[in-house]
Amino acid sequence: MIDAVLHPHRPHVRLTRLALENFRNYPMLQLRLDGRHVCLHGANGSGKTNLMEAVSMLSPGRGLRGAEFGDLVRRDADGAVAKGWALSADVREGDFDRRVTLALDVDDQGRSKRIARLDGANTAQADLGELMRIIWLTPAMDRVFAGPAGDRRRFLDRQVMAHFPSHGTFGAAYDKAMRQRNALLERGRADPAWLDALELGMASAGAAMALHRVDAVRTMQESILARPEGAFPKALIDLDGQFETGVANGAALTDIEQDIADQLRESRARDVAAGRATRGVHRTDLRVIHAAKSMPADQCSTGEQKALLIGLILANAQALFERDFAPSPLLLLDEAAAHLDSDRRAALYDELAALGGQAWLTGTDRSLFDAFGDRAQRFEVSGGAVLES
Ligand SMILES: Nc1ncnc2c1ncn2[C@@H]1O[C@H](COP(=O)(O)OP(=O)(O)O)[C@@H](O)[C@H]1O
Ligand SMILES: [Mg+2]
Incomplete structure (x- = not known):
């Protein structure tokens, strides 16, 4: 110390x-x-x-x-x-x-x-x-901008985990509580006290996740903008999620927690019909824009998307090197060259x-x-x- x-x-x-x-x-x-x-x-x-x-x-x-x-x-x-x-x-x-x-x-x-x-x-x-702290780039990520939101969220959360290792633990706790809630709702006539407890679990893990994501994305964006113009284009990155927006607007962690819990409770009937939780931090997406072209990343060419992705990873590495009191990152670049x-x-x-x-x-x-x-x-x-x- x-x-x-x-x-x-x-x-x-x-x-x-x-x-x-x-x-x-x-x-x-x-x-x-x-x-x-x-x-x-x-x-x-x-x-x-x-x-x-x-x-x-x-x-x-x-x-x-x-x-x-x-x-x-x-x-x-x-x-x-x-x-x-x-x-x-x-x-x-x-x-x-x-x-x-x-x-x-x-x-x-x-x-x-x-x-x-x-x-x-x-x-x-x-x-x-x-x-x-370890971050990586693999050929499987080549479609991350154009593919399903779930892939992008996993990519995002992996970057966030390199900043906050506990992010992964919160994510696992959130997913587990959500699976249990889904199963209870599906069975019908669930004990409301049990549902309350699971939703509180999702709310406390989810609020921490939203906080981590906002902090890490902000830090990554600063690091991207500080990069010199060069071989890898700069991205504008932004979280598309109502609870992250709340955090970014300065809401307190306890208020975010309360908000998640309230929305989950109010959406029980709808979630039974949908067969899944319609509200929560598992719905968040990462928006990426090619800054110089003002072009959403999913509409860029394959080569441009790859270059954007490498730029993002390099910027995150730089951000991690600059993070106080944290170990420096190791980078794994599989088939990037x-x-x-x-x-x-x-x-x-x-x-x-x-x-x-x-x-x-x-x-x-x-x-x-x-x-x-x-x-x-x-x-x-x-x-x-x-x-x-
Ligand atoms: N559990 C396993 N036991 C033995 N071989 C495996 C196992 N999992 C993967 N492999 C084999 O390892 C080989 C090398 O894989 P990989 O490291 O992906 O190759 P590459 O050099 O192309 O990156 C593949 O032929 C794959 O079938
Ligand atoms: Mg390989």
Whole structure:
């Protein structure tokens, strides 16, 4: 804490070692990293995204594929499933080294147990946000502006979680209470006191979520506007949600909470008919506009959307680096380089180098990363092996 007071901006976080056992297509892997950015090249299906996914599991939540612990267990070619998996990483922040272990243990009866340790002591994966913040860009996000609102909200909430790790916990509590409320309403003749309790749960988690979203989006927007004009266009971002609007207009947290609870109670009959909650923070959307063209992002070209998205992620990374008392972010950019022309690629690497910290990038060809020069460490991924190249 004394250190934090002296250094509101904490030193950059980097991985210096990553070890995997029976994780996806990796029977056994030991990777030593020298602290520079990390470029992974290899053929399709060689295991690049699996490696990024392993890193992404070092943050609260389900990683970049939204996987459960059980999905990560290695299956061999004849479909045999390994008994659990393990991931161990050394995380360096300034002069401090921390060791994180995550594992799924499966006993002889097939019962599985999730394990998370920090420096040998039990911890919760949800608490790893105090150690590092991780944000990512994957090819699956290419349609995020034009796709359904739910995808955009998940994208938004992932960015928000990097600012406020507890956002994910609130989100899970909100979703759980909402599912229980939906089930009760569906059954009919629900106990009103029980419904009240669930709606209060949704209201208190939802108000916190609205607050987090407004703060993070405001911080991201400031960071976007502070960016120099360059290879990646600036976005105007805005939350489309009545409770976030309330927060932005200065309403107190308790008033937002009350408002959510009141609206849920009043909409019970309608929600029975609709089969879902028609009010709440699960209806919020993120509006994105290409600033220079005043064009909604979903109407921009595919290439423009990708460039906007990269700009957003870089701006959020910058915002996270500047966030007081918080660990600096790690960036995972899966297949981001391949679709950029060589000037934009070089601009991306220059920006990453200027940001500092550690970014992980993937691509099929080693030459994609040439413009990184000696600012990155390169590895070839092939058939479950990863070799410096
Ligand atoms: N649980 C698993 N066990 C073994 N192999 C897996 C598992 N999950 C995915 N794979 C395989 O890992 C391989 C590499 O996937 P991926 O990392 O996505 O490749 P890429 O290098 O193209 O990003 C794929 O062939 C996929 O079928
Ligand atoms: Mg991949």
